[in-house]
Amino acid sequence: MDVKSGRVDLSHGAGGRASAQLIDEIFRDAFSNAWLDQGNDQAAFDVPLVPGGRMVMATDAHVITPLFFPGGDIGSLAVHGTINDVAVGGAVPLHLAVSFIVEEGFPLADLKRIADSMGRASREAGVPIVTGDTKVVERGKADGVFITTTGIGVLAPGVELSGDRARPGDVVLLSGSIGDHGVAIMASRENLGFETAIVSDSAALHRLTAAMVAAGGTGLKLMRDPTRGGLAATLNEIATQSRVGIRIAEEALPIKAQVVAACELLGLDPLNVANEGKLVAVVEAGAAEAVLAAMRADPLGREAVAIGEVIEDDRSFVQMTTSFGGGRIVDWLTGEQLPRIC
Template identity: 45%
Template sequence: MKIELQCPMPQLDFEVITLGHGSGGILTNKLLESGVFKLLSNDLLDEKHDGAVFNASGKMAFSTDSYVISPIFFPGGNIGELAVNGTVNDLSMCGAIPAYLSLSFIIEEGLSMKDFWQILVSIKFACERAGVQIVTGDTKVVEKGKGDKIFINTSGIGTVHPKAEIHIKRLEVGDKIIVSGNIATHGMAIMSVREGLEFESTILSDTCPLNHTIKSLLDEFGTDIHLLRDPTRGGVATVLNEIARDSKTGINIHQKAIPVIEEVASACELLGLDPLYVANEGVFLAIVKADIADSFLHSLKKLDFGKDAAIIGEVVAEHQGQVILTSKIGGKRVVNMLVGEQLPRIC
């Protein structure tokens, strides 16, 4: 469920972002003071230093990612919340509990202040939903035609869960592969806008923070969770191929077990796309010890963003480095890694 954004935009003496807003001078300060600092205020960010200083102990995880999605507003979200959720989820896949994020903007001259404010508000609510803080960042403005409205970079750190032992080397033959929800919805939400496709119900991006769900699962199952991955660009097929290659095992998956909503399947068929290769932003893959797989699935289905979870395959000793799919009618085929960029500017 998306949160209704109720943050009125402040009264400003400018309506669009200009090159002067990236100069480091008065206009930069106006932009930051009236927008970023006030909206995202916390003790660390309020120091307005080049970085954040804080106490930390134990095993840590760090991640960074950049977001260049087009369009910047899409059904179910926008580039702002996507940037927060994406880095939160990358940390979660390490078995970490995200805590602090940096936030950097590259803005094209001419972006409307209304759009920038809406993105900022989405960032605020995404941080509150995930329980993280923006503690440092940077803003640059480039000439019109030298960017595409706005690009965002977020980096994040967090402490690794005390029960987490997430590593590719921990995979075992017999491990079960679980997907947390319907696949391909993010990519098809973007493509349906680009291609002007219409369905009985709007396809919404699945962008969401997965950290609370992952923490609950680690609390309960700990080291029986061998690997976590989020199948973003390249989709489920590409991630499973990477896992098979790096673990030197084989992977079997079953088409009839893979959850895909009807509208998404229809959109993929219209565009000649395989849902297995389409990007996701709120789905994760978990590879778990076989004897806890059913209990893991039962628990996941009761958590946020897990009600459509399913066991879709297993790790096998045969066909090392390959992913083999059993079709709905019982045939088998090799699922190769995605070649090239199927869906450009998807995140």
């Protein structure tokens, strides 16, 4: 197999010798671990014996374009994204499964670059890729590569976070600046005619969440990663699920000056722009200080801040006190869409 200049063809997805060779040379190598090396139709591993504990499962397809962007690529993003959905449930991520849909003609060298990046991200996170699948579709029937990652994790006894647990008086925390991922992607789409120094915030948040779970105890109500739809969508989801209102302060929101500038140019509201390495948490007022301190002690939560509070509101509105002292409703995604941002 000529990884340097070869291309994926339909035989790589047909289940014959070429498929086996592609998997061996590109994926098994990049992800190498004892479970994947079993080479069976499924990976087997010990049942995590946590008396009274629970498990979680999360899945995400990744269809981002471009495939390579400042701060990451579809491979690292696919690892981080699914680890984060497991982690914001308060769980310790255990294993990942990956599924590739590859377009005929896709360069093997790019596939290898993506696989290597996934392997690196999974090793850095300590969450092995234990099983996988590779399908190939005809030229023009996909767009390069799509990757679905599925993760499982273990919840310690007593950890029960859920989007319906926010109550009036709770404090809303945010782990850092918003809009970085979305702006980095938009900027790297050639036709936009501008460049910024902004890189994606794509990162695995499970160490940060573990510290928050430890510090917050039962005072930690829920966590969520504000991906597609941005902070606005996430706050609206929480308000709807918990049947409460949320009021945040514009002044409190950490947004990089370059992100503000890029959003102005693009006619976007940073509140609607996707993040891939940030989280929102809702905590009881009494636990806010401890959780915030734990967040700030983690490299990925250094700039964590309290951005608002949960209030009573039958309409489940999210409101923002603006820097000029006024107020406005923060709605779900409005205006321009940002397709294929993750």
